[in-house]
Amino acid sequence: MSFFDFLGIVGGLVLFLYGIQTLGDGLKKVSGGKMEQILQTLTSNKWKGALLGMLVTAVIQSSGATIVMVVGFVNSEIMSLQQSVGVILGANIGTTITAWLLSLTGIQGDNIVLSMLKPANFSPVVGIIGVFMMMMCKKQKHRDIGSIMTSFAVLLIGMDIMASGAAPLADDPKFTGILTAFSNPVLGLLAGLIITVILQSSSASIGILQSLSLTGVLKMSSAIPVIMGENIGSAITGVMGAIGASRNARRASFIQLFYCIIKTTVFMIGFYALNMFIHFPIMERTASPVVIAVFHSIFNIAAVLLMLPVSDILVRLVEKAVPVTPEENASRQTKKELQMLDARFITSPAFGIQQCKKAADRMGDYVRESMETALSIVLSYDAAKAAKVEEIENTIDHYEDELNGYLVKLSSMNLSDSDTHMFSLLIHTIGDFERMSDHALNIMQSARQMDEKKQEFSDKAREELQVFNSALNDIVGRTVRAFQKNDLRLASTVEPLENVIDGLNEEIKSRHVKRLRKGKCTIDLGIVLEDITTDYERIADHCNNIAVHMTQIADDAEGFDTHEYLISLDESQKEEYKIAERGFEHMYALPKLKEDRDNSDLRGGKDDKYNKAGKSKLKDRKKS
Numbered sequence: 001m002s003f004f005d006f007l008g009i010v011g012g013l014v015l016f017l018y019g020i021q022t023l024g025d026g027l028k029k030v031s032g033g034k035m036e037q038i039l040q041t042l043t044s045n046k047w048k049g050a051l052l053g054m055l056v057t058a059v060i061q062s063s064g065a066t067i068v069m070v071v072g073f074v075n076s077e078i079m080s081l082q083q084s085v086g087v088i089l090g091a092n093i094g095t096t097i098t099a100w101l102l103s104l105t106g107i108q109g110d111n112i113v114l115s116m117l118k119p120a121n122f123s124p125v126v127g128i129i130g131v132f133m134m135m136m137c138k139k140q141k142h143r144d145i146g147s148i149m150t151s152f153a154v155l156l157i158g159m160d161i162m163a164s165g166a167a168p169l170a171d172d173p174k175f176t177g178i179l180t181a182f183s184n185p186v187l188g189l190l191a192g193l194i195i196t197v198i199l200q201s202s203s204a205s206i207g208i209l210q211s212l213s214l215t216g217v218l219k220m221s222s223a224i225p226v227i228m229g230e231n232i233g234s235a236i237t238g239v240m241g242a243i244g245a246s247r248n249a250r251r252a253s254f255i256q257l258f259y260c261i262i263k264t265t266v267f268m269i270g271f272y273a274l275n276m277f278i279h280f281p282i283m284e285r286t287a288s289p290v291v292i293a294v295f296h297s298i299f300n301i302a303a304v305l306l307m308l309p310v311s312d313i314l315v316r317l318v319e320k321a322v323p324v325t326p327e328e329n330a331s332r333q334t335k336k337e338l339q340m341l342d343a344r345f346i347t348s349p350a351f352g353i354q355q356c357k358k359a360a361d362r363m364g365d366y367v368r369e370s371m372e373t374a375l376s377i378v379l380s381y382d383a384a385k386a387a388k389v390e391e392i393e394n395t396i397d398h399y400e401d402e403l404n405g406y407l408v409k410l411s412s413m414n415l416s417d418s419d420t421h422m423f424s425l426l427i428h429t430i431g432d433f434e435r436m437s438d439h440a441l442n443i444m445q446s447a448r449q450m451d452e453k454k455q456e457f458s459d460k461a462r463e464e465l466q467v468f469n470s471a472l473n474d475i476v477g478r479t480v481r482a483f484q485k486n487d488l489r490l491a492s493t494v495e496p497l498e499n500v501i502d503g504l505n506e507e508i509k510s511r512h513v514k515r516l517r518k519g520k521c522t523i524d525l526g527i528v529l530e531d532i533t534t535d536y537e538r539i540a541d542h543c544n545n546i547a548v549h550m551t552q553i554a555d556d557a558e559g560f561d562t563h564e565y566l567i568s569l570d571e572s573q574k575e576e577y578k579i580a581e582r583g584f585e586h587m588y589a590l591p592k593l594k595e596d597r598d599n600s601d602l603r604g605g606k607d608d609k610y611n612k613a614g615k616s617k618l619k620d621r622k623k624s
Contacts, residue, residue: 012161019154026148046308049086050093057094063234066091067256075249081318084252085311089259089304095234096297127153185225185272189264192229197236206230206296213287220291221283224271227296228264235260247325251318258317263303334398337362341406349413353422356403356410360426360433363399364480366392367433367440371476371539374440374447375469378532379462381451389444396437403430421553428549429483432542436476439535439542446532455525458515463591464508465532471501471588472536479543488554494547496581500588501540505533507590 057066070087073079079087126149133146209218209226235257275283285291307314340359345352370392377385407427415423450456457465475497482491512529515521 008161012158015154015158015161019151019156019158022147022151022154026144026151046086046089046311049083050090050304050308053087053090053092054094055090056087057091057097063091063095066094067235067253071249071252074252075246081248081251081255081315085255085314086308088252088256089308089311091256092231092234092259092300093297093304096293096300100293100297123153123156126150127157185228185268188222188225189229189232189268192226193233194229195226196230196233206292209287209292213289213292218287219283220285220287220295223287223292224283224295225268227292227299228268231264231300232257232260247322251315251322254318254321255314258314258321259303259307262314263299263307267299267303334395338399338402341402343409346406346409346413349410349415350419352406352410352413353415353419353426356407356426357422359399359403360430361484363396363403363430363433364483366396366399367436368476368480370396370437370440372473374443375473377447378443378465378469379457381447386444386448389440393437393441396434400430400434425549425553429546432545436539436542439539442535443532446528446535450525450528453524455528457525457529458521460515460591461508461512461521461525461529464511467588467590468501468504468508468533468536471497471504471584472539474588475501475540475543479546482550483546486550488550491547491550493580495544496577497584498540498544499581500584502537503585504588504590505537508533511590 053066053070056069057063067088070079070084070091074081074084130146130149130151130153134143134150137143137146206227209223209230213223235253239253239257271280274280282295338359340355341352342355345355370389373385373392374389376382377389403426407423410423475494478490478497479494481487482494509530512521512526516523516526
C-alpha cells in the first residue's frame with residue numbers, strides 16, 4: 001500500500017463520518033414525528049425489526065451501511081435502543097445475500113441490475129438527485145429530503161473510497177495468502193477479522209475468500225475460522241459510525257459488536273470442541289463459493305433465531321459498557337410519563353386537554369422539587385443536590401417542548417369554551433414553570449460558585465436568607481397547589497405574598513449595603529447575593545403571573561392585562577387583601593437589626609417599607 005492509498009482511505013473516512021453526522025441531523029429535521037411512527041410500526045416487535053434489517057441490508061448489500069443508519073436513527077432519537085436490536089440482528093442475515101450473489105455471478109458480475117444495487121454504483125445517482133433537490137426545490141421540506149439523500153450518498157461514497165484505497169491489497173499474494181496460511185482456528189479467526197477491518201467490508205472479505213476457493217486448494221477447515229473472524233470485523237464499521245454520537249447511539253453500535261463476539265465465541269468453542277470427537281466431514285471438504293455462501297447463511301440465521309428471543313441480554317450488556325447517566329434515567333422517566341400525550345387523543349380534544357393538564361400538574365411537582373432543592377443548597381452546598389437541580393431542569397425543558405408541541409396540534413381542533421380557557425391557562429403556565437426552573441438553575445450555579453471559591457455569607461445574611469427561602473418555598477407551593485386543584489381562593493393569596501417578597505428583596509439589599517459600608521461583607525459576596533435575590537424575586541413574579549392568569553380565565557376577561565390587574569388590586573385596598581399581606585409580613589419578618597431593637601417594629605410600625613417597595617416594583621415588573 002502506497003502513501004497515497006493511505007491518504008485515500010483517510011479521505012474516505014472523513015466523508016464517511018461527515019455523511020453519518022449530516023444524515024442524522026437531516027433525518028431528525030425532516031421526520032416531524034412521522035418517521036418515528038413508521039419505525040414504531042415496523043419495529044413494534046423484535047421479529048418485525050429483524051425482517052426490516054434483513055430486507056434493507058439485502059437491498060443495499062451492506063450490513064455496515066444498515067448499522068450506520070440505525071446508529072443515526074438512535075442518535076437522532078427517532079429509534080429507541082430496544083427497537084434497534086432486531087434491525088441490527090436482521091442485518092447480519094441480510095448481508096449473506098451478497099455472498100449468494102457473488103457465488104452466482106462472480107465478483108465482477110456484468111448484470112446491470114445487480115451492479116446498480118451495489119452502493120458504489122447507486123450512491124452517485126442518489127447524490128445527484130439530492131443535490132438537485134437542494135438547489136432547485138422551493139419547499140424547505142423537499143430541500144431537507146435532498147440533504148438526507150446527499151448525506152447518504154456521501155456516506156456510501158466515503159465507504160467506497162475507503163474500500164478502493166485498500167483494494168490493491170486484495171490482489172497482493174502476500175496479503176491474500178494470510179487467508180490460507182493459518183490452520184490454527186484462532187489465527188484464522190484473527191486473519192479474517194483483520195482483513196475485514198482493513199477492507200471495511202465483510203462482503204469484500206467473503207468475496208476474496210470465495211474467489212480463492214475457485215483455485216480448489218482451499219478447504220473448509222481453513223475457510224470457517226476466516227468466516228468467523230469476518231463476522232466480528234464487520235461490527236467495526238458500526239462502532240466507527242458512532243464516533244461523536246450520543247451515548248445511546250454508541251450503545252447501538254456496541255450491540256452489533258457484542259452480538260458478533262458472542263455468536264462467534266459460542267460457535268468456535270462448541271464447534272471445535274465437538275469436532276475433536278465427532279470429526280465433522282465438512283472440515284475436509286474443498287471450499288467453493290456456494291458452500292461458503294451456504295455456511296455463512298446457516299450460521300447467521302441460526303445465530304439470530306437463538307439470540308433474538310433473549311436479545312434483552314445484549315441491551316443490558318451495552319448499558320454496562322456505556323453506563324446510563326442520571327440525565328438519561330430522568331429522560332427515560334420523562335418519556336414514560338409523557339406517554340399520556342398520545343397523538344390519537346388529538347382527535348378527541350377535550351380528552352387531549354385533560355391529558356395536558358395532568359402533564360402540567362406533574363411539571364408543577366418538578367418545579368416545586370427543583371425550587372426546594374436549589375434553595376436548600378444556598379446556605380449549605382451539596383453536589384448531589386446541585387446535580388439534581390440540573391437533572392430536573394432538563395426534565396422540565398422536555399415537558400415544555402412536548403406540551404407546547406401537543407397544544408399546538410390541539411389548537412387546530414374545534415375546542416369548547418371551557419377547553420379554550422384551559423388551553424390558554426396551560427400555554428401561559430407551562431412557560432412560567434419553565435422560567436422558574438431556569439431561575440432555580442441560576443440559584444444552584446450561584447451556590448456552586450460560592451462553594452468553589454470557598455465563600456460564605458455572614459451570620460446575619462444567612463438568617464435573612466433563611467426567611468427569604470421560607471417565603472419563596474411558600475409562594476411556589478401555594479402557586480403549584482392552586483394550579484393543580486384549580487383553587488382560586490388559594491391563588492388569591494399569591495399576590496399579597498409576592499408583594500411581601502418584593503419588600504423582603506429590597507430590605508435585604510439595603511441591609512447588605514449597610515454591612516458593606518461597615519466592612520462586614522465583601523463586594524464579591526454582594527454580587528452573588530444580588531444574583532440570588534434577583535432570581536428569588538423573578539420566581540415570585542412568575543408565581544404571581546400564574547395566579548393572575550387563573551383569575552383571568554375564571555372571569556373570562558378577554559384582553560385582560562396582568563399589570564393593570566395587579567395595580568387595580570393593590571389600589572382597591574380590600575380588607576381581605578390587607579389582612580393577608582399583614583399576615584405574611586408578620587410570618588416572614590426579618591430579624592431586627594441591633595440599632596433598631598428599641599423600635600417596636602423593624603418597619604417603623606407603619607407597614608410602609610414593604611408596601612412602597614411592592615408598589616414601586618409593580619410599575620416596572622419584568623417577566624423574565
